[in-house]
Amino acid sequence: MRVGREARELQAAGLSTVVSSFKRNMGDFSYRFECDGKSYSATDLSAILLRHMKEVAEERMGCKIDSAVITVPAYFNDLQKGATLDAGRAAGLNVEMLVHEPTAASVCYGMKNAKDGTFMTFDLGGGTFDITILRIQDGSIDVIGSLGDPNLGGKDWDDVVKEILAEQFYDEFSVDLSMDDFFDTTFSVEAEKIKKMLTYNSPIRVPLRFAGRSMVATVTREDFEFRSSGLVESTVSMCERILKDLGMSWGDLSHILLVGGSTRLPAIRRALAEASGVDLIINEDTDTAVAKGAALLATSSEGRISKRTSEGGRLMKVSDAIAHSLGALAENENGTAYVNDIIIRRSSKIPAVEKRPFEIRPGNFTDKIEIYTMQGESRHPLDCTVLKMVTAEGIDNGGRGVKIDIEYSYDRSGMVDVQAFQDGKPLKMVKGDVPDDVSWMGRPIERKEPEFEPIHVILSMDLSGSMSGRPKRNAIEAAHKFVSMLPAARFSVIAYADKVKVLCSALSAAEVGKHIDELASTNVGGGNSAHPFDRIFDLASNIRMRTFEITLTDGLWYCSDSAISSAKKCMKADIGCIAVGFGSADHDFLKKISSMDEAALMSSVDGLSATFSTIASTIGSGGYSKSIR
16 A cells, blocks of 8 residues: 555556545545455545554654544535544544644644734645634634635646646547546646646646657646636635625735645735735745644644743634534424524534524424434525434423424534433434435425324213312313314213213314313212213214223212223223323222223323323324223
């Protein structure tokens, strides 16, 4: 395995099993490099490179290295940063922190210079481009915002040189080299050399020998700059965009700090000077500033670096910011479309933590929710990167509509974490896979009516004298909420005390409300000498639906033996019997008139609504088996 300069020389000699410029493919799961029967991802290749660097450093320093600070483009998203962390671990390194490259370069500059002001760090490397706006005050650095393109860099200017050479060869021999693998491999290195030479000389004459033909091509600085002008304009346009996003203009900058080998291009420097009118700082460490700044940050504690000056020691503080907004996939206000609901906005300081409440709508009985994390500025999900999907499990949901707090955070390395809470308690988070096809996020939400098994629910309520006042009011309120949670069911209502009265039979949820209200004025006596089970049996026999009955009582019955016998008759007829008691109700008796022990529920007067909601949730999910006691 050859790494570094030796590999570049082999590439220049035309060896096809050499790979370069894979940094921009970090986090791209579709990228593969095939070599000697093996397949490598960009993460695998980066691990090989990092392992080589580790070995070289260990040899030079004479000691073992087990930890590292790794720099990444400021505009890398979470997937790209995650791939970088994986590469570091695969190389045998404990990655202490990821550092944004422009920030690291600014640290290197700030440690050597006393200039204060608002700076733009313009970082154009071989494969990526970043802009960071920051303030330096008393040697400390405060990042205001970042923008960039992980797919723009010096390699794109190299491709322009190859395009010029291929066109001249075609004009001479009508042979297209643009699709020739050997030409592409060989001149990936040669084109970079020619690009650098054009900075100081023009024209450059280049011998071309391919397919048994040879010629001398000529590359001029004028032609090269004309053809690459669109690339230059892209960098300037991005500078103006970040300034606009931050509510700033060129005039707010005191200096532009040039970082990265590609900033040596005369066209870049000229375009920046003309567009901005701001002094350009030609960084003497332009190729090594990022690495030196990372080394300084490796010695820091929570972003604080001890800086020695002629006046003595001084503490230098570094405050970084995120380059991408972070949001959750959510429904819009009308529930008609999915949106990226931004939680942490771009340019927020890191580390950053924000919570946002999300609602599970009434009637939805789920105990888990899928959380899709989006990274990007657009409200439209398909314009963003879907970073991850996690499931929050263990939600206490009775179908009444509950609120879940979703917490998003960026750590010091700019890595994303997602947590969820209900009533302040953390929920279990289970990592899932983002589907290959997420096009559904861009389509209108199709609402299907929930498919309910037709059921018949009989509400029988004790209206004895002890139910007067608040108990009866709370019971009626609980019954209304119960009905609203089973919108497709049919309902019957029975009142009982010294006698039994059927108020309605098999009505819809929309129709039964007024009969529930009748319970407030219905007179069936004041004692407990009658039970409802014979009438329950008759109602269920006439309605061919799965039937549940709920008996509410607050005291002891004089007819308990008869009630138990009739309740068992109902159970044998496949009626699910549920009993709710409060006050002086006897729990053992409730068990005897219920299909199962779990269907015998004790409540308080104020807890009736919650108890009935629990029953509705259980019925809706198929609970309360109708076993015969």
